[in-house]
Amino acid sequence: MRRIRPEWSVAAALLVLLLATSSQYGWHRDELYFVAAGRHPAWGYPDQPSLAPLLSAGLYRVGGGSLVVVRLASALATATTVVLVGAIAGLLGGTGRARLLAASMWAVGAAALITGHLVSTATFDVMFTVAVTACIMKALTEGRPNWMLSAGVLLGFGLFNKMVIGVVIALVCTALLVLGPRRPLLTWQALAGALFAVLGALPYLLWQSAHGWPQAKVAASIAGDENWIGVIPTQLVLVSIFLVPFLGAGLVRLLRSDAGPARAFGYAYLALLVLILATGGKGYYAAGLLPVVVASTGIVTDMWLTHGRRRLRTALVGTAMGVSLVLNAINGLAITPAAQLQHSGINTLNHEAGEQVGWPEFQETVRTAVRNLPPDQQGQAVVFASNYAEAAAVQLGHDLPSAYSGHNAYASWPPPSSATGPVILTGFTPGDTVSRHFTGCQVAGRVDNGYGLDNDEQGAILQRCSGPIGDWTAIWPSLIHYD
Structure with missing residues (x-):
């Protein structure tokens, strides 16, 4: 009998939507940074492992600097996640319609549309987490331990992108040890998979150790008491x-004693939320386990639709998903004209939208500041930027x-x-702690994206300085900051 896999159609439609809107604004600040970092190949960086930078830099080179080509990676990753959500619904016993509902619910969601539009470590983190989850689920539901090796x-690969996935899967394994079934975790395939996972994390851990663990400083600056809110x-x-x-009904179904092997994933999701609250992490760190909840939701919704007033219930589900798609697409994709991002409130709801606007204007402001230097000094000038995005925008x-x-x-x-x-300083306030390391500084311009859009670079001051006070090497430790 032919297997019904409607999630593939949903993934294809989402892929087309993401690619069609991928270049309407411009580069996101983190994408510029990824490309610049990937041009300095390393086993790790202070704030992340190597996958996203190396992949972004490679696609940038292959595509001749095309934003669409670079973002093809995130679009494909998100489409893959949609397919896996539908597949997990099938592994949990869902019908073809349940798979369709689960895949569609994830595809219209804010997480899918935002991370699918931009290249980010979160994009690949969700994909790898769902992929590992699907492999473990297959090993549990079909009694095929070889899938534990695939999971490892x-x-x-997921750890080569972001270390959060290690914590998430550790919680899943802990839940399985407590709730069962335990046997798949005690096979040689699971042990071999664990060794592969360690190999994936080892390069980054060794790099961090050799450089004094800067990731700890980055994490400390991100974590905050207000994050729990x-x-x-x-x-x-x-x-x-x-x-x-x-979604609430889907989560409840996962937590029930009759949920079978999937029960561990529901409790792992709750444990992850508690851990995020306790450590001051950000809410989207839980996005990797949320697709399992969505897969369960597809099954619950499918069963709910089979009861009375089917047309009304179908209309309610269809309306909820349709409204979700429209609003999340407006908020997460490059649909609204850039000139309306501020007044429409989209930049407030999704600050990442505004961070894709204004980089050509920023570059032109820097270019003008350099051209205003005496001709014999223009070729010797350097830019010192307040953050990685500004530096990458100049570099590219x-x-x-x-x-x-x-x-x-x-x-x-x-x-x-x-x-x-x-030296052209970008993004520093005259007289601040960094500016005081330079001499002869004068204001040389101010960034204006032309839309009145309140993003991180709008209104940034450029200063033209004669040079550093002393040697660059001597003042460099005072200029370093992690966040």
């Missing part, structure tokens, strides 16, 4: 607020000086040579 291999609300909007009743621009920064990965790369000439 995929976990290794948004953890639970974030769960409500990662898919859609309009689908929360169905045309006819711009060499760019440096003390922010995250840029702090690990060599500072300018002492023979350089004037």
